[in-house]
Amino acid sequence: DKGNHRHFMEKEIYEQPEVISHALSHYVDFAEHTVRDMAAEIDFANLRGLAISACGTAYLAGLVGKYWFERYARLPVEIDVASEFRYREMPLSKDQAALFISQSGETADTLASLRYCRDNGLKIGAVVNVKESTIARESDAVFPILAGPEIGVASTKAFTCQLAVLASLALAAGRARGTITEAEEKQLVKSLAEMPRIMSQVLNAVQPQIEALSRDLSKFKDVLYLGRGTSYPLALEGALKLKEISYIHAEGYAAGELKHGPIALIDENMPVIVIAPFDRFFEKTVSNMQEVAARGGKIIFITDEKGAAASKLETMATIVLPEVAEIISPIVYSIPIQLLAYHTAVFMGTDVDQPRNLAKSVTVE
Numbered sequence: 001d002k003g004n005h006r007h008f009m010e011k012e013i014y015e016q017p018e019v020i021s022h023a024l025s026h027y028v029d030f031a032e033h034t035v036r037d038m039a040a041e042i043d044f045a046n047l048r049g050l051a052i053s054a055c056g057t058a059y060l061a062g063l064v065g066k067y068w069f070e071r072y073a074r075l076p077v078e079i080d081v082a083s084e085f086r087y088r089e090m091p092l093s094k095d096q097a098a099l100f101i102s103q104s105g106e107t108a109d110t111l112a113s114l115r116y117c118r119d120n121g122l123k124i125g126a127v128v129n130v131k132e133s134t135i136a137r138e139s140d141a142v143f144p145i146l147a148g149p150e151i152g153v154a155s156t157k158a159f160t161c162q163l164a165v166l167a168s169l170a171l172a173a174g175r176a177r178g179t180i181t182e183a184e185e186k187q188l189v190k191s192l193a194e195m196p197r198i199m200s201q202v203l204n205a206v207q208p209q210i211e212a213l214s215r216d217l218s219k220f221k222d223v224l225y226l227g228r229g230t231s232y233p234l235a236l237e238g239a240l241k242l243k244e245i246s247y248i249h250a251e252g253y254a255a256g257e258l259k260h261g262p263i264a265l266i267d268e269n270m271p272v273i274v275i276a277p278f279d280r281f282f283e284k285t286v287s288n289m290q291e292v293a294a295r296g297g298k299i300i301f302i303t304d305e306k307g308a309a310a311s312k313l314e315t316m317a318t319i320v321l322p323e324v325a326e327i328i329s330p331i332v333y334s335i336p337i338q339l340l341a342y343h344t345a346v347f348m349g350t351d352v353d354q355p356r357n358l359a360k361s362v363t364v365e
């Protein structure tokens with residue numbers, strides 16, 4: 001049932017504040033502002049490293065997770081797409097744990113990576129939506145994302161719920177390893193708890209502007225997304241979402257890689273979507289944006305109030321979000337990314353919930 005929505009994808013985008021709140025309540029204590037102890041599931045305190053593997057959007061959630069585990073838990077993360085991970089013959093040791101992320105819990109390559117790690121004696125954790133899935137069944141510890149059924153082929157609420165669970169796990173790991181203080185944990189969990197309210201606010205605030213902008217975006221054949229830090233995986237996710245459902249060619253790049261190649265493509269025919277909250281990377285990303293502007297590139301700037309005030313560049317559009325804590329920015333910034341892909345696809349008249357050539361669950365290699 002799509003309710004009042006035209007597509008399942010739209011419904012699932014709008015469900016996010018509610019499902020994230022539900023997912024978080026499973027992992028954090030909203031009253032105490034602490035993260036649930038997960039030592040019984042994974043002994044984070046004694047790990048030397050974490051291996052993460054997944055496909056598509058789930059892989060991109062894992063890539064954000066890598067930044068969090070390394071920053072908050074000082075835990076080195078090895079991550080790869082499952083189709084490479086399973087064949088890399090990566091040296092693994094028993095003092096590493098492995099984490100597999102999958103909405104369906106049935107993705108063939110992810111399952112094969114899981115079995116490879118299990119055969120190497122690693123403790124296996126699964127971040128899944130479907131709790132009765134094969135990946136969940138074959139794991140030592142299951143971390144459900146509690147997003148509810150996701151019908152749209154393009155993943156939206158599963159992505160942000162995966163992020164919410166990974167953030168909670170990274171903080172649990174940080175506490176277990178003594179790499180975040182009690183005060184830091186409280187502050188970070190407070191930020192997580194604020195997410196549902198901020199997401200609702202953003203959904204309402206940006207929708208009309210993004211719908212109008214999508215009409216312009218639908219005229220282009222190529223789009224480039226740039227981001228730094230956790231906004232880099234988000235740039236990849238933005239590009240993936242746009243190409244999947246609108247069939248517009250899109251690429252995501254780390255902003256710093258611009259001058260190492262993709263800058264050659266910049267002209268007035270390829271809009272550049274820059275994801276840059278006013279964080280510790282902002283100045284660097286803006287200097288990349290200047291390089292785009294200097295070559296006549298059209299910019300769609302997704303930032304916050306401080307970021308919008310700090311940049312004097314002319315843009316095709318500036319989408320202004322509220323200022324948020326760094327840990328929640330990839331989740332909050334998912335909303336404009338998803339809405340932009342959604343409305344562009346609707347405008348182009350594609351089959352949004354069932355894009356051509358794609359399947360919701362990829363059970364063959």
Ligand code: F6R
Pocket residue numbers: 055056057058059101102103104105106107110153154155156240241244360361362
């Ligand atoms: C993107 C998308 C796919 C899936 C990928 C993994 O919108 O839906 O990239 O994320 O096929 O699927 P799961 O998470 O079921 O393993």
